[in-house]
Amino acid sequence: MEDINASIGFDKKLWRQDIQGSLAHAAMLGKVGVISAEDVVSISDGLKSIAAEIEAGGFPFTTALEDIHMNIEARLTERIGEAGKRLHTGRSRNDQVATDFRLWVRDAIDGIAIQITGLMRALAERAAAHAADPMPGFTHLQTAQPVTFGHHLLAYVEMLDRDRGRLADARRRLNVSPLGAAALAGTSFPIDRAMTAATLGFDRPAANSLDAVSDRDFALEFLSAAAIGAMHLSRFAEEIVIWCSAPYRFIRLSDAFTTGSSIMPQKRNPDAAELVRAKTGRMTGALVALLTVMKGLPLAYAKDMQEDKEPVFDSAESWALSLAATTGMVCDMTPDIARMRKFAGSGFATATDLADWLVRVLKLPFRSAHHITGTLVGIAEKKGIDLAGLTLAEMREVEPGITAEVFSVLTVDASVASRTSLGGTAPANVAREAAGWLAVLA
Numbered sequence: 001m002e003d004i005n006a007s008i009g010f011d012k013k014l015w016r017q018d019i020q021g022s023l024a025h026a027a028m029l030g031k032v033g034v035i036s037a038e039d040v041v042s043i044s045d046g047l048k049s050i051a052a053e054i055e056a057g058g059f060p061f062t063t064a065l066e067d068i069h070m071n072i073e074a075r076l077t078e079r080i081g082e083a084g085k086r087l088h089t090g091r092s093r094n095d096q097v098a099t100d101f102r103l104w105v106r107d108a109i110d111g112i113a114i115q116i117t118g119l120m121r122a123l124a125e126r127a128a129a130h131a132a133d134p135m136p137g138f139t140h141l142q143t144a145q146p147v148t149f150g151h152h153l154l155a156y157v158e159m160l161d162r163d164r165g166r167l168a169d170a171r172r173r174l175n176v177s178p179l180g181a182a183a184l185a186g187t188s189f190p191i192d193r194a195m196t197a198a199t200l201g202f203d204r205p206a207a208n209s210l211d212a213v214s215d216r217d218f219a220l221e222f223l224s225a226a227a228i229g230a231m232h233l234s235r236f237a238e239e240i241v242i243w244c245s246a247p248y249r250f251i252r253l254s255d256a257f258t259t260g261s262s263i264m265p266q267k268r269n270p271d272a273a274e275l276v277r278a279k280t281g282r283m284t285g286a287l288v289a290l291l292t293v294m295k296g297l298p299l300a301y302a303k304d305m306q307e308d309k310e311p312v313f314d315s316a317e318s319w320a321l322s323l324a325a326t327t328g329m330v331c332d333m334t335p336d337i338a339r340m341r342k343f344a345g346s347g348f349a350t351a352t353d354l355a356d357w358l359v360r361v362l363k364l365p366f367r368s369a370h371h372i373t374g375t376l377v378g379i380a381e382k383k384g385i386d387l388a389g390l391t392l393a394e395m396r397e398v399e400p401g402i403t404a405e406v407f408s409v410l411t412v413d414a415s416v417a418s419r420t421s422l423g424g425t426a427p428a429n430v431a432r433e434a435a436g437w438l439a440v441l442a
């Protein structure tokens with residue numbers, strides 16, 4: 001029973017929040033006259049000395065006392081006697097754990113949001129530096145049209161901004177206080193829930209005591225934001241893995257973020273990126289795990305909910321680690337601009353520019369222009385050359401209206417420079433966007 005019942009092995013992580021919650025609760029009990037002012041002082045002093053003891057690593061955690069709440073409360077009574085036994089008046093471990101866990105998740109949200117902002121800044125700085133450097137843009141991982149490296153990096157800044165938004169949104173709904181809901185029905189003591197809510201930085205007390213002790217939406221919303229955030233980081237990690245591979249060599253990572261092979265001396269394995277890519281698995285698993293725990297639970301508290309913590313702790317740690325590693329790689333990577341530029345122009349990447357020129361200058365309908373361009377691509381492909389390698393005569397055989405002016409749109413620089421539509425990859429757009437982000441993120 002002790003083995004399956006105890007949560008102290010993992011919920012000791014909540015010790016700061018547990019003490020914070022108990023300090024608020026004790027002060028409130030004193031204020032409304034449920035306990036004496038002297039008791040408040042000795043409880044507060046006792047809790048603070050326990051905090052110091054835990055901090056110093058000397059606290060005697062025991063599974064016999066099940067969880068962090070009972071471990072701390074028992075220790076308090078050991079230290080201060082009778083007053084310690086009055087702390088639990090007008091509350092239950094059900095509202096206590098719900099409060100502690102909310103406080104922990106709120107801290108995690110705030111920490112992760114700062115890390116995301118740091119990664120956004122690192123990406124925006126590199127984007128500003130490479131606003132005009134072309135690289136191949138892909139769809140289906142097939143060369144599609146040239147884009148700039150800066151534009152590509154800023155796409156991730158947009159994703160990360162949504163991740164921050166999801167956290168901010170989750171935090172708003174999280175920030176109500178379950179404390180004082182007691183076991184499930186409220187309490188007969190004249191407690192002041194608004195006071196404890198304010199002390200703990202919550203916006204208000206939760207309105208329904210049954211909901212207050214059994215709601216874990218805040219944990220699920222955090223896990224869901226984490227799963228989506230991890231999915232974003234895994235997409236970027238996968239691009240790093242691809243860009244580092246020998247046939248691509250778009251970027252190089254230093255020894256700081258790669259490992260060597262014990263047998264193949266030429267290897268620089270992007271292990272950090274691969275692990276960021278892989279963390280998505282456990283983080284998605286954590287969301288599914290808690291959704292499955294909560295599904296079908298009748299009101300109010302049930303011990304099933306003790307299983308809410310490990311997935312959240314693990315996901316928060318994985319997210320923090322992945323963000324740190326990704327930010328490190330963004331600062332570390334050395335892009336091979338010349339090589340990216342070279343491949344930006346290969347694979348008939350400017351075929352769309354040719355088609356657009358036929359529409360703009362010769363006033364052909366787009367479908368006809370698409371067909372003519374396809375024919376020209378076929379001819380160039382057969383000859384093993386790029387579109388710009390075709391002679392004017394060869395082009396005119398397919399479409400007599402074509403003039404030498406067409407060659408000016410077939411270069412990579414002309415292609416990216418022409419994409420001036422809102423959100424497009426034109427260097428001027430990218431430079432402006434990067435500067436805008438850097439101003440916001442400063």
Ligand code: ARG
Pocket residue numbers: 007011066067093094097301303305306307
């Ligand atoms: N360790 C428990 C948890 O994490 C604390 C609440 C226990 N409540 C109870 N009525 N047994 O959920």
